[in-house]
Amino acid sequence: xxxxxxxxxxxxxxxxxxxxxxxxxxxADRGWxxxxxxxxxxxxxxxxxxVVHDVRDPVDAALFGDGxxxxxxxxxxxxxxxxxxxxxxxxxILSAVDVNVAGPMRLVQALLPLLEKTPDPLIVxxxxxxxxxxxxxxxxxxxRRSSYAYRISKAAQNMLTIALAQELAGxxxxxxxxPGALTTAMASIDADxxxxxxxxxxxxxxxxxxxxxxxxxxxxxxxxRW
Numbered sequence: 001x002x003x004x005x006x007x008x009x010x011x012x013x014x015x016x017x018x019x020x021x022x023x024x025x026x027x028a029d030r031g032w033x034x035x036x037x038x039x040x041x042x043x044x045x046x047x048x049x050x051v052v053h054d055v056r057d058p059v060d061a062a063l064f065g066d067g068x069x070x071x072x073x074x075x076x077x078x079x080x081x082x083x084x085x086x087x088x089x090x091x092x093i094l095s096a097v098d099v100n101v102a103g104p105m106r107l108v109q110a111l112l113p114l115l116e117k118t119p120d121p122l123i124v125x126x127x128x129x130x131x132x133x134x135x136x137x138x139x140x141x142x143x144r145r146s147s148y149a150y151r152i153s154k155a156a157q158n159m160l161t162i163a164l165a166q167e168l169a170g171x172x173x174x175x176x177x178x179p180g181a182l183t184t185a186m187a188s189i190d191a192d193x194x195x196x197x198x199x200x201x202x203x204x205x206x207x208x209x210x211x212x213x214x215x216x217x218x219x220x221x222x223x224x225r226w
Contacts, residue, residue, distance in 0.1 A: 007031050007032060007033050007047075008032050008033070008070040008071070008118075009032065009033045009034070009035065009067060009068060009069050009070055009071075010024075010027050010032050010033070010034050010035070010069070010070060010071040010072070010073060010206075011034075011035045011037065011064060011069055011071070011072045011073065011107070011111065012024045012027070012034060012035070012036055012037065012073045012075055013037035013053070013055055013073065013074055013075050013076040013103070013107065014037065014038075014055075014075040014076030014077060014126075015034075015036035015037055015038050015043060015050075015075070016038040016039060016040065016041045016043075018182070018195050019075060019126065019179050019182055019195040019198055019199060020036075020073075020075040020076065020126075021036075021043065021195070022194075022195035022196045022198070022199035023073060023075065023195075023199040023202060023203065024036045024043055024045075024048055025043065025045060025048070025199070026196070026199040026200055026202075026203045027203055028045045028046075028047040028048050029045075030203055030207070031047070032047065033047055033049075034047060034048045034049070035048075035049050035051060035064055035065070035069075036048050036049070036050045036051070037051055037052075037053045037055070037076065038050055038051070038052060038053075039052065039053075039054050040052065051063050051064065055074075055076045055099055055103030055104070055106065055107065056098050056099060056102075056103060058106065059106050059107060059109070059110035059111075060110075061110040061111065061114075064110070064111060064114070065114075066114070067114065067117075068114055068115075068117035068118045069111055069114040069115050069117070069118065069121070070115075070118045070120075070121060070122065071121070071122045071123075071124065071206060072107060072108065072111055072115060072121075072122070072123050072124070073124045073126065073202075074103065074104035074107055074108075074123070074124065074125045074126060075126040076099065076103055077099060077100045077103075077126065078095070078096055078099045078100065079096070079146075079147060079149070079150040080092040080093075080095070080096055080147040080148075080149035080150055081147060082145035082146055082147045083147065083148075085148070088147070088148050088149075092147065092148070092149040093148060093149045093152055093153065095149070096147075096149035096150060096152070096153035097152070097153045097156060099153075100153040100154060100156070100157050101153055101156045101157050101160055104123075104125050104157065104160060105160060108123060108164060112172070115172055116171060116172070120173070120209075121171075121172045121173070122172070122173045122174075122175070122206065122210075123161075123164060123168075123172055123173070123174045123175070124175050124177050124202070124206070125157055125158075125160065125161045125174070125175070125176050125177070126177055126178075126179060127154050127157050127158055127161070127176040127177060127178055127216075128150070128154045128178055129141075129178045129218060129224055130144075130146055130150065130151050130154055131151065131154030131155045131157060131158045131176075131178075132155075132158075132216070132224055132225055132226065133155055133226065134225040134226060135224070135225065136151065136155075157176070158176050158216065158226060161174050161175070161176040161214050161216075162174075162214050162226070164214075165213045165214035166214075169213070172213075173210075173212075173213035174213050174214050175210065175211075175213065175214065175215045175216075175217055176214065176215070176216045176217070176224075177202060177217050177218075177219065178216075178217065178218045178219065178224060179193075179195075179198040179202065179219050179220075180193040180198050180201075180218065180219045180220030180221075181193055181220065182194070182195055182198055183195070193219075193220050198219050198220070201219040201220075202219055205217070205219070211223075
């Protein structure tokens with residue numbers, strides 16, 4: 001794709017596979033400099049610098065350099081097996097919250113000074129439609145097998161997005177983004193969108209400037225309700 005204007009920089013976590021990998025490659029192809037956070041492996045692209053980092057660990061900010069960051073995409077996440085309450089392990093909730101909520105919080109704390117070096121910084125927390133308290137309370141997903149850990153942690157991640165948007169109002173925009181029903185290893189029964197297509201949609205939204213902060217967005221349908 002054709003570059004437009006000076007190259008911008010994005011940090012994408014969970015970039016070793018699936019949606020994170022597709023997004024890192026999509027942004028790089030569009031001319032962005034990308035810092036791809038992975039637990040192992042690397043991405044082969046001249047505009048991508050791979051850093052090995054587990055979002056459960058303290059963040060060594062030096063790992064990400066000292067240059068300005070335009071967009072932080074907190075994509076790394078985990079789920080858990082769907083089990084009835086009689087046998088569900090509360091420890092899976094704590095583990096999911098550590099990755100899906102505390103992980104993005106650690107990255108924001110470490111990289112906020114670099115985000116504030118740019119004129120219009122953006123934090124994107126990759127969430128799920130299953131994190132919508134409104135939809136869950138209405139029973140829209142009552143027929144789906146989804147774990148307590150995943151639903152609770154994604155709802156908490158959405159609250160993190162709101163809290164960040166309120167505290168950083170006028171400084172950093174914050175979105176919660178559901179990438180769609182993706183055909184990945186964690187696919188839902190109605191999955192019909194490739195990670196590459198979803199990545200292109202998010203890249204287009206980022207480059208357009210997008211909506212207000214906070215926003216709860218779906219890349220394959222209308223805006224979601226918190």
